[in-house]
Amino acid sequence: MINRRELLRNSAFLAAIAALGIKPGDVLAADTDLLKVRMEADIQVLDPGYMIGGAETSIQYACLPRLAVPVKDAAGKWAWAPSDYVEKVNQDDDTHISFTLKPGFMWNGELGEVTAEDVKYSFERMLKTDWAARWPTLEKVEVKDKYNGVIVLKSPFAATFLMGIASESGSVVPKAAVEKLTDQKFTTELPGQCGPYMMVEWTPKQKIVVKANPDWKGAKPVFQEVHFINIEDTSAAELAFEAGEVAITNVLPSTAARYLKEMPKNAKLATQEGPYYTWIGMNTQHEKLKDIRVRKAIQRAIDVKSILDAAYGGTAPLAHGIVPLGVTGNRSVSTYTYNPDEARALLAEAGVSDLTVEFKTLNEAYRVTAAQIVQANLGDVGIKCEIIPLDSGPFWNLGLESKGEDWKNLQLWWMRYRTSPDPSDTIQWFIKSQVGVWNWERWSDPEYEELWTKGLAETDTAKREQLYIRMQEIMEDTGAYVWITHDPLNYAHSDKIVPGYDTGGEILIETFKTA
Amino acid sequence: MLVYAIQRIGLSILILITSMVMLFTALRMIPGDPATIMLGSRATAAMRARITEQLGLDDPVLVQLGTFFGRILQGNLGTDMWSQRPVSQMVLENLPYTLVLIGVGLGWAALIGIPLGCYSAIRRNSLIDRLTGVISVGTISIPSFVVAIYMILLFAIILGWLPVIGAGDVGDRGDQALHLIMPGFALGLGWVGYLSRIVRASMLEVMGDNHIRTARAFGLPEFRIIKSYALRIAILPTITLLAVAIGGLLSSAVFVEAIFARPGIGKLIVDAANMRNFPVVQGGVLTTVALFALTMPVADLLVAWLDPRVRATL
Numbered sequence: 155m156i157n158r159r160e161l162l163r164n165s166a167f168l169a170a171i172a173a174l175g176i177k178p179g180d181v182l183a184a185d186t187d188l189l190k191v192r193m194e195a196d197i198q199v200l201d202p203g204y205m206i207g208g209a210e211t212s213i214q215y216a217c218l219p220r221l222a223v224p225v226k227d228a229a230g231k232w233a234w235a236p237s238d239y240v241e242k243v244n245q246d247d248d249t250h251i252s253f254t255l256k257p258g259f260m261w262n263g264e265l266g267e268v269t270a271e272d273v274k275y276s277f278e279r280m281l282k283t284d285w286a287a288r289w290p291t292l293e294k295v296e297v298k299d300k301y302n303g304v305i306v307l308k309s310p311f312a313a314t315f316l317m318g319i320a321s322e323s324g325s326v327v328p329k330a331a332v333e334k335l336t337d338q339k340f341t342t343e344l345p346g347q348c349g350p351y352m353m354v355e356w357t358p359k360q361k362i363v364v365k366a367n368p369d370w371k372g373a374k375p376v377f378q379e380v381h382f383i384n385i386e387d388t389s390a391a392e393l394a395f396e397a398g399e400v401a402i403t404n405v406l407p408s409t410a411a412r413y414l415k416e417m418p419k420n421a422k423l424a425t426q427e428g429p430y431y432t433w434i435g436m437n438t439q440h441e442k443l444k445d446i447r448v449r450k451a452i453q454r455a456i457d458v459k460s461i462l463d464a465a466y467g468g469t470a471p472l473a474h475g476i477v478p479l480g481v482t483g484n485r486s487v488s489t490y491t492y493n494p495d496e497a498r499a500l501l502a503e504a505g506v507s508d509l510t511v512e513f514k515t516l517n518e519a520y521r522v523t524a525a526q527i528v529q530a531n532l533g534d535v536g537i538k539c540e541i542i543p544l545d546s547g548p549f550w551n552l553g554l555e556s557k558g559e560d561w562k563n564l565q566l567w568w569m570r571y572r573t574s575p576d577p578s579d580t581i582q583w584f585i586k587s588q589v590g591v592w593n594w595e596r597w598s599d600p601e602y603e604e605l606w607t608k609g610l611a612e613t614d615t616a617k618r619e620q621l622y623i624r625m626q627e628i629m630e631d632t633g634a635y636v637w638i639t640h641d642p643l644n645y646a647h648s649d650k651i652v653p654g655y656d657t658g659g660e661i662l663i664e665t666f667k668t669a
Numbered sequence: 670m671l672v673y674a675i676q677r678i679g680l681s682i683l684i685l686i687t688s689m690v691m692l693f694t695a696l697r698m699i700p701g702d703p704a705t706i707m708l709g710s711r712a713t714a715a716m717r718a719r720i721t722e723q724l725g726l727d728d729p730v731l732v733q734l735g736t737f738f739g740r741i742l743q744g745n746l747g748t749d750m751w752s753q754r755p756v757s758q759m760v761l762e763n764l765p766y767t768l769v770l771i772g773v774g775l776g777w778a779a780l781i782g783i784p785l786g787c788y789s790a791i792r793r794n795s796l797i798d799r800l801t802g803v804i805s806v807g808t809i810s811i812p813s814f815v816v817a818i819y820m821i822l823l824f825a826i827i828l829g830w831l832p833v834i835g836a837g838d839v840g841d842r843g844d845q846a847l848h849l850i851m852p853g854f855a856l857g858l859g860w861v862g863y864l865s866r867i868v869r870a871s872m873l874e875v876m877g878d879n880h881i882r883t884a885r886a887f888g889l890p891e892f893r894i895i896k897s898y899a900l901r902i903a904i905l906p907t908i909t910l911l912a913v914a915i916g917g918l919l920s921s922a923v924f925v926e927a928i929f930a931r932p933g934i935g936k937l938i939v940d941a942a943n944m945r946n947f948p949v950v951q952g953g954v955l956t957t958v959a960l961f962a963l964t965m966p967v968a969d970l971l972v973a974w975l976d977p978r979v980r981a982t983l
Contacts, residue, residue: 383835394930399834547699
């Protein structure tokens with residue numbers, strides 16, 4: 155969210171660069187003793203059951219065990235692989251996943267070895283937490299012996315690995331320690347650690363220090379000590395990067411565009427596929443948009459390429475659906491393109507003239523920029539568009555029937571959601587039961603509902619791919635969506651390091667290498 | 670004097686209570702459901718229910734207000750929505766950084782601004798006076814965050830002389846001092862001009878007083894007249910101004926804290942407000958209002974103590 159003051163500050167920053175004619179400097183070279191990385195928000199809750207995200211995810215991966223880790227497959231899609239902690243983890247059938255832990259992985263303190271009991275406790279407790287939705291069909295974990303167990307599902311769920319076991323929700327916690335805590339929850343202090351790194355220091359609002367774990371039996375991390383430096387403002391983080399105080403930070407799209415033209419010395423820009431999907435939505439039940447020809451005219455009237463250039467500095471890819479890049483079900487083509495003539499013809503066919511629509515968006519600079527392009531595009535085909543920027547409070551209530559009557563007058567809006575690397579998570583917000591909740595477009599389709607149910611149980615990747623692509627075709631055919639982008643995460647980093655990321659685009663320090 | 674002191678402190682308490690009621694009301698008037706805003710589009714029903722319960726949002730507003738004041742009277746500022754840490758602990762962790770930053774910013778501003786104001790008054794209409802006037806107005810008009818950005822570009826990125834991020838390593842005074850140079854300078858620059866203008870105006874007024882003319886008639890050295898008879902009186906409005914400055918800087922320091930990624934009370938409040946973390950916002954604001962409310966009577970009492978003319982009117 156950018157406000158007036160931030161806009162002034164960012165403008166001042168750009169003006170300063172222009173006035174001084176500054177070219178990006180030489181960034182700090184990282185050595186293998188100490189790596190400093192930017193942390194956007196301070197940690198709040200490290201407990202996988204109540205976490206928020208960001209650096210918390212990075213700390214969980216670095217300091218807590220898990221059975222599997224996310225990896226990219228040969229096709230560049232997110233898949234999973236057994237972690238360093240296991241001899242094997244295997245999907246025996248649709249509802250049973252067996253695992254065997256490697257012996258010798260010790261919790262710190264007097265907590266002993268990581269056991270199958272810890273896994274059972276960790277996974278089953280998730281069912282009572284805020285993130286239970288990540289484990290929708292988990293029934294129980296059967297412990298066979300100290301190192302062996304079986305995860306039992308009530309029904310097949312294809313995303314059990316990517317949304318559960320191999321994600322931050324699959325972090326294993328020490329049963330003996332967590333059971334002693336009030337409400338069996340923890341926040342900023344890990345009750346036990348076993349990972350390539352140990353979190354040794356946390357200075358609130360300043361930094362977290364993790365050090366390589368000398369007792370770690372898995373692959374040794376390259377960097378011996380990592381400091382997560384808390385810099386909330388991204389423009390400030392960019393300055394810190396250019397001053398050499400952090401070796402990696404995510405950067406704003408405008409900065410990414412600037413770096414693409416001229417990188418700081420000894421720096422690289424990495425564009426990471428993000429977990430986001432952005433689109434322009436239309437309320438199919440609104441009087442002005444009831445006619446599908448009007449919606450399809452709007453689809454064709456908006457020049458998404460111009461939006462990507464102006465609002466994202468040309469660094470974001472064009473989307474053809476909601477399932478992000480790198481996730482099964484990502485579409486590579488749409489059935490419509492920018493075509494103002496076709497839009498005018500559709501409007502004429504619908505007998506619509508003098509149409510005025512409201513376009514609502516969160517009051518963030520890039521979204522308002524995009525809205526202005528939409529306004530100009532719609533103006534070209536004879537639709538008058540009024541932009542209504544909103545703060546997050548009223549915006550997030552717009553389509554919720556439980557929060558008033560705003561949904562009745564909702565027409566067009568700019569929307570961005572975040573997803574796990576499984577299409578079922580991406581697609582779930584558009585089923586019939588979500589109308590009036592998060593399906594603000596307010597449509598439903600029997601085929602879509604049927605495919606939704608099928609998709610949850612289907613475990614064949616190729617079949618799932620087709621199934622979720624078809625669901626997005628159905629969405630597109632409603633005319634209620636103008637696909638915009640899957641917002642990439644742009645990281646500027648020292649060329650002395652090769653960073654690694656998780657499925658949500660968070661950095662995974664234990665996977666970092668030297669270049 | 671005692672009655673005056675009691676009156677001033679009473680007024681401060683009233684300001685504090687009024688501010689807190691206003692803040693409490695304002696936070697609840699923000700459109701939207703706090704639980705949904707905090708959690709965003711991916712909020713599950715369980716998450717929303719937990720946050721709603723934790724914040725007591727289902728209670729009548731008066732009950733929430735009563736609970737809030739009840740806690741404060743017990744010295745309990747509440748707990749962070751997410752980390753469950755005591756807000757008072759978070760405030761105590763952050764407040765010293767802001768106070769030190771304000772101290773350094775105002776300190777150097779006073780060190781430069783007051784002599785500059787005196788000099789301008791003594792050498793009225795001279796080239797230096799005119800130059801000081803232009804520079805003063807210039808520094809007053811430049812926002813501290815603009816100064817901060819230019820300083821970072823120059824001293825951190827181009828020259829690489831000064832650190833840009835954070836407050837320095839805990840326990841390492843030298844490192845912490847180094848990390849204070851740029852933020853302190855950026856924060857205080859505007860006040861250099863402001864203080865110099867105020868001192869100049871005040872000095873010019875005092876220099877025209879009868880006692881100064883008498884001192885000159887007795888042939889006292891000019892330096893002694895300025896130091897012992899003019900500046901002692903002319904500095905009094907500056908004390909009140911510095912108290913106001915502390916209040917202003919408590920809020921404006923947030924920009925500098927954000928740019929230099931320094932911890933601080935302002936940044937703590939802004940970050941919490943962005944996440945609708947009500948307990949932290951309330952606790953942080955209560956602390957800053959309390960500080961400001963405390964600073965003003967202290968300044969008034971100081972002026973009354975220093976100036977017999979003010980004392981005589983009490």
